[in-house]
Amino acid sequence: AQTVTQSQPEMSVQEAETVTLSCTYDTSESDYYLFWYKQPPSRQMILVIRQEAYKQQNATENRFSVNFQKAAKSFSLKISDSQLGDAAMYFCAYRSAQGAQKLVFGQGTRLTINP
Amino acid sequence: SQTIHQWPATLVQPVGSPLSLECTVEGTSNPNLYWYRQAAGRGLQLLFYSVGIGQISSEVPQNLSASRPQDRQFILSSKKLLLSDSGFYLCAWSPGTSEYNEQFFGPGTRLTVL
Numbered sequence: 001a002q003t004v005t006q007s008q009p010e011m012s013v014q015e016a017e018t019v020t021l022s023c024t025y026d027t028s029e030s031d032y033y034l035f036w037y038k039q040p041p042s043r044q045m046i047l048v049i050r051q052e053a054y055k056q057q058n059a060t061e062n063r064f065s066v067n068f069q070k071a072a073k074s075f076s077l078k079i080s081d082s083q084l085g086d087a088a089m090y091f092c093a094y095r096s097a098q099g100a101q102k103l104v105f106g107q108g109t110r111l112t113i114n115p
Numbered sequence: 116s117q118t119i120h121q122w123p124a125t126l127v128q129p130v131g132s133p134l135s136l137e138c139t140v141e142g143t144s145n146p147n148l149y150w151y152r153q154a155a156g157r158g159l160q161l162l163f164y165s166v167g168i169g170q171i172s173s174e175v176p177q178n179l180s181a182s183r184p185q186d187r188q189f190i191l192s193s194k195k196l197l198l199s200d201s202g203f204y205l206c207a208w209s210p211g212t213s214e215y216n217e218q219f220f221g222p223g224t225r226l227t228v229l
Contacts, residue, residue, distance in 0.1 A: 033217075042222075043203060043223050044223070045159075045205060045207075045220035047217055047218075050217060091158060091159065101164075101209065102149075102161050102164060102174070103159075103218055104161075105158040105159045105160075106158055108157075108158050
């Protein structure tokens with residue numbers, strides 16, 4: 001079974017600076033998708049960014065970008081120019097390209113933005 | 116546009132009482148539907164998923180069950196709640212034909228079992 005590990009339970013960053021959240025995963029599959037979700041205090045889960053495993057180019061969405069290292073099974077999230085609204089729990093998730101399309105989530109990283 | 120609704124938003128129930136949480140999706144047809152539970156300070160655990168009416172797959176054997184009586188309706192139930200059933204329950208949907216099958220989440224239900 002696939003597993004996702006987020007080794008940083010908490011992170012903090014000064015407003016306007018850059019922070020990187022770590023995620024590693026374990027799988028024997030070669031084709032899959034990876035996601036970062038954000039859960040603000042409202043607890044609504046919001047998709048931040050996604051990456052296809054077959055693409056070598058790292059995904060980017062405005063201030064959010066990923067560093068996808070397939071061989072190392074690593075999928076980190078970089079947030080540039082951090083804003084107060086970025087404060088939230090961030091979850092890394094894995095989905096196989098085959099089968100039941102289920103998401104496997106990491107335990108999450110709580111990000112605090114210091115003004 | 117698509118929207119997903121969950122109710123109730125919060126629920127306090129005694130141990131041994133029944134449970135029914137409802138999730139509905141608007142603006143799409145034949146979605147995949149999912150129920151997750153999030154314990155305090157933890158990640159999300161997939162409980163059930165459904166790829167069509169009457170088709171339910173269970174991920175974790177436990178005190179809960181799910182049903183999909185209509186295409187865009189997904190219900191989470193229990194006959195007798197346990198203390199360990201407390202948590203935050205999230206419903207999600209994904210378009211069955213999307214390459215990514217990214218999941219879109221509802222606002223959640225906070226369940227407290229006393």
